[in-house]
Amino acid sequence: MMNNHRSKLTVSAMIALSLTLAGCSSSKDSSNTNTNNKADEASTNAVSASGFPIVQEPIKLKMFSRIAPVNGPFKDMPVFQDYSKLSNIQVDFTEVPTDGFQEKKNLLFAANELPDALFRSALTSLETIRYGSAGQLIPLENLIDKYAPNFKKLMEQYPEIAPAITTPEGHIYALPTVVTLSAARTDKKWINQAWLKKLNLQEPQTTEELYKVLVAFRDQDPNGNGKQDEIPMTARASSGVGLGLPILPMMSGSFGLDSQLGYNINLDNDKVDIWMGNDRNKELLQYLNKLYSEKLLDPEVFSQTEAQYLAKQGSGNLGFFFDQTNNSFLPIQDQYTGIAPLEGPHGDRLQSQGASVPRDLGSFAITSVNKYPEATIRWIDYFYGEEGSTLLRFGREGEHYELKDGVPYYTEKFLNTGNQGKITPYAGGGAPHLISEKVASFINPPQVQEAQTKLDPYMPKVRYASPMFDEETAKKVDVLRNDIDKYYEEQSSKFITGALSFDKWDDFQATLKKLKIDELEKLYQDAFDKIK
Known part of the structure; x- marks a missing residue:
């Protein structure tokens, strides 16, 4: 948690990911105060x-x-x-x-x-x-x-x-x-425990064990209908701005990749690292490519609608997926259980996906x-x-x-x-x-609470929200991210599906450099330095 006092906190700030509009200067702050004071005078006596x-x-x-x-x-x-x-x-x-x-x-x-x-x-x-x-x-x-x-x-x-x-x-x-x-800030990792039991398998603890479980789900007819129609693993096709394909933050923690400051960022000794071009991300994409190429990862993972994704959850014909709660598979909830983040090839086991305590940051304002x-x-x-x-x-x-x-x-x-x-x-x-x-029973029933306990030991102590840049900086970030995020998502999907060879990784890194990912990283670093 941040321990610095409020005087330091108010110097800089963090807010929503979406940076889309042109702005005005902050020279009218004093007029805001005057307007507020006038309104105060108009209503002070009327308010308890x-x-x-x-x-x-x-x-x-x-x-x-x-x-x-x-x-x-x-x-x-x-x-x-x-x-x-x-x-x-x-x-x-x-x-x-x-x-x-x-x-x-x-x-x-x-x-x-x-x-x-x-x-x-x-x-x-x-x-x-x-x-x-x-x-x-x-x-x-x-x-x-x-x-x-x-x-x-x-x-x-x-x-x-x-x-x-x-x-x-x-x-x-x-x-x-x-x-x-x-539990309201994370997507749980749900696995088909009925299939595990039928195939005499243990809950996977590592990415390699998950791979073997998914192969068994594909090949050993766990639904018992004599057809190879099981979906071993899937995920949403779209998510919030900046984190790219939803499958990435769901699995990135196993490769030591976090999502701090509302972006693809690791914080190591207070140093901001935008990790999109580093070797750990390459390993993550290679792992997902392996799953996709062997039909362990749903071929519709990049194209399905939200309704289709939720329908798959409720079908009972799904092995491994991600969601915040169990609402979409309540009739068959006993078929699934939550599991812990998977340990990756370097021993990383991080719950990297998740929101910060303040969410939907611009929800209410007074004019x-x-x-x-x-x-x-x-x-x-x-x-x-x-x-x-x-x-x-x-x-x-x-x-x-x-x-x-x-x-x-x-x-x-x-x-x-x-x-x-x-x-x-x-x-x-x-x-x-x-x-x-107290007020989240509908999205936090006992099964979801139990699934959250599997994630808790692997969650970061604090999840920093997106920086609230000053207006000039926000415009720069907007321009940089518009190009970088689009390129990253397009290339990531190509790496995963095999449409782009990993022999092109150096070219991928070079293009990120040309798109000024280092400049974007510095802007995030400067923002973080003011609040750390």
Whole structure:
């Protein structure tokens, strides 16, 4: 964990991976403060420092939000209906579907037609700095200190949160989702234990043992139908920006390759190493090429849709795969068990895949037109405590969930309706709130908890989030990564499938050099030096 004090943390920071927009200068920081102060003066007397209601006289707020396909209308969600009565704050949501959300968000700021706040806003690093320095978003650090006790407590408990959301100038313009539950930050390594038992095999402990198990899955008819139709191993076809093909971070820890700072980075004695061109990565790609060429790795691993991937999990005809939870194979969950990271050829055994405690870093922001910033920060702070997070994720006790040993679980009756996504903005991701052990029963049942215990000994002590570069540096990183990431993913897939010979590895390294991977590494090093 980072031990340096907050004064040092606020000098630089870390935030979201997506660096896509042009920006403005930070010369308007003082105007942000002035705007904030005026808003403070307008609402100070109306806000309760603690307890409910937040305001004595009802107020209305307009919020712009993304809505996922699985969601129902926000106005029908019990969390917003009940919280409106509790807080005395009524929220009018402008709900924009995921498809087209980014474009409409861009237009919102370009036209300066601002809501009071953005909820589930997916603000990128450049967006946060651009709109904050332009005065369209207000700084939140003073409001957090006075009116957000839940979020302030989380920042104190998890020092990695502050640098993840603080600009180099020391401002916080957006709040993240906070995930304190380790099991909600990792994809587990699921293996078909029924097949292992039938073939009299032990759980693999090394990459070589995994290879032998996968060969047995391919050749020895573990599903018993007399056909060679088993899928020994598969993975998702797409993932977040920058980590390349999903199969890589799932297996890279066995070759000593980590994913720090939201990128393909190892941290060795505080030195940043972008490892895409090094020999350990070559060994990883060679191992995956061996699996692919021998039909042990799913030939659809680079092309399948998410729906196809999840269907394979539920088919029972899959040997080894990766996922955060067991939702997609619940009917056959006893067929699978989680295993530890595999020890690689050099003795490495690292759980390299996983998110940091602060996630979805630009999830909530308050704009300069908001007349009630204190009331608004208090409104969102409720969801960073377990009571508010429970209401957001589970709805009403008795109607939607019941408590067992203090932990909320959806009732069987409500589960059978299949309407979980209709009652909570959590479904579909990106909602600003706390995900803790207490409120994650749906994605963290006992089988998943057990699988996480297999990973825990091999996880890094701290997972650093992406650096929040200053605007000029962010533009440089954006340009460099756009070329490097595209090239790396294309060439990696070719190495794995055999379309590109490893005799071309020197050429691959040389091209990475031409694309200025060393310059990118220095930018990450400079950012890390300010927070380490």
